[in-house]
Amino acid sequence: MGTAYCADNISTEELETIFCTCKNLKHLDIPRGPYTVAEIPLEKWINFQNLQHLGISCHLKPGFANAIVKYCKNLKHLRIYYSYGIINNALTKLTELENLECLILDGPIDLYDESIIAISNNCQKLKRLEIAECMIVSAIDDVPLSSPSVLDELSKLQYLEHLNLRLVEKLKDSTIIAIANNCENLKCLDIRECTAITEKALVALTNLKNLQILNVSFLDDIITNSFIIKLKGLRKLYCEACDKVTDAGIIQFIKNNPDLEFLNVCSIDTIRTNLIIGADQATKNRTNGIILHIRISDASILQASKSIIKSQWLVVGCKDVPYF
Known part of the structure; x- marks a missing residue:
């Protein structure tokens, strides 16, 4: 043994x-x-x-x-x-x-x-x-x-x-x-x-x-x-079901945290495709080699993201990740 x-x-x-x-x-x-x-x-x-x-x-x-x-x-x-x-x-x-x-x-x-x-x-x-x-x-x-x-x-x-x-x-x-x-x-x-x-x-x-x-x-x-x-300075944020945050707030948060690796915004009714557009713009010029994974539960936003995302540093999906 x-x-x-x-x-x-x-x-x-x-x-x-x-x-x-x-x-x-x-x-x-x-x-x-x-x-x-x-x-x-x-x-x-x-x-x-x-x-x-x-x-x-x-x-x-x-x-x-x-x-x-x-x-x-x-x-x-x-x-x-x-x-x-x-x-x-x-x-x-x-x-x-x-x-x-x-x-x-x-x-x-x-x-x-x-x-x-x-x-x-x-x-x-x-x-x-x-x-x-x-x-x-x-x-x-x-x-x-x-x-x-x-x-x-x-x-x-x-x-x-x-x-x-x-x-x-x-x-x-x-x-x-x-x-x-x-x-x-x-x-x-x-x-x-x-x-x-x-x-x-x-x-x-x-x-x-x-x-x-x-x-x-x-x-x-x-x-x-x-x-x-x-x-x-955050690398991961989990704010599932926090309906008082909006696309604008989350996009600014992404900009303020350039090393962000994971963001869980599932079950937030205020989220729209604007978030994906903003996240795409915020990550496209990253030079740190860090990919941002955003977890979203809305099927229509997930579908729309496929044609929106141009940044190589952004992935949008429905899977969670272990955070500890």
Whole structure:
């Protein structure tokens, strides 16, 4: 066995065999399968002392967390797939991994406020954090918090480059502003469907000088031309179903971002063929070798684009691309 293993249909017996025999393994990624991690003896984790990347589906319990922290001290990337069964004191234990640079918790999940605080205080090397679809609840009475202040603690992660807060309950302006003010290395931000935030948070986002990838899809009440034309340095923008932006605003945005690689403007009723004409003009003289891919869902515009596009640096279609 080499230094990496990835499978999506592995049994518990096969997984235990990997634990027992692959002592030099550095990368193990098993998104889903009929296996049960709880049936693997905890002492077997000692064989994974060289592990740096772990992706696994499990109910996150204290014994599991203790074993990882004890034996997998070199772990940098941790992803818990289908983490509906998170026990938050187990998650707090995992924040003791001193070399952790990436933490991904596949939702939907409930996270205690103390878990957010532990991540913010202990994971100082964290560059990537994904807690999409989480609901923050009080450790005292298990009811949703009325204040978003605990999420503001994430702004302590000063090395953060990639943050996914999609559909996070109670995400409000204060958190976005704190992150924009303190996480100056942030390159990628996903806040789609976080409908509690307002234009005040968007103003703060325009101050992120290193931001390259932004997803504000389905924030149709606040995403406007005046916002997107203030964005500079982006490589990818996702603003699906944001009906307050128009052809004129998007064309100016393209001009302001000459390194733009991808733009998702699906399900925007205000988009017309003028966008394709403007994008064609804006890209035809590109000298950076970057092709702009625009995703559009309107079949009539897609058809019309075939005769409009002359620029070798523009492609219009209906396919999406992975943005992280």
